[in-house]
Amino acid sequence: DSGVTQTPKHLITATGQRVTLRCSPRSGDLSVYWYQQSLDQGLQFLIQYYNGEERAKGNILERFSAQQFPDLHSELNLSSLELGDSALYFCASSAGSGNTIYFGEGSWLTVV
């Protein structure tokens, strides 16, 4: 158990809908990262937050957004969903720069 908690574990929704994925980082970790993993693309970095502030952006679509709250939990919002958004979405956390990054068990999103 990495200590990073993600909910829901599985989610099935229709095209055009909006979903929110939730992440609780390890106790004391200030950085939260979101990754998308699909069969053909591997693990793709989406976005990083550090202590409530956006720190870095990766390949995140404009239909996707994220935030980190004062209690350090984070949410990833996915809107106008398309079939191609079906993937495993991981949250990860670290204490700060140069520290080990620990991953949660992921949220399986299926768009039908």
Add this chain to the structure above:
Amino acid sequence: EDQVTQSPEALRLQEGESSSLNCSYTVSGLRGLFWYRQDPGKGPEFLFTLYSAGEEKEKERLKATLTKKESFLHITAPKPEDSATYLCAVQEVEQAGTALIFGKGTTLSVSS
């Protein structure tokens, strides 16, 4: 151009048959190179971090090494429970944030 390339994509070994996985990277400045293990449908599990050429780290049957252009994950006398996908990732000095850039992984199958 991929910054992190792993080879081979898949590797089948007999129990006890030692081998190595390769991770080559092209970044302007390496802050750290990370190895993770991922089981199907699970989150990546941290194995090692290497920071400078010549560094080596070991854990049970696994040993990771680093040069200026690549890293190797040596597996000595593997067992079936070592079957998993092994992911290599880099963290660059000149980047916003501290996210990891992943390779696509090597899927290892060890048969008894």
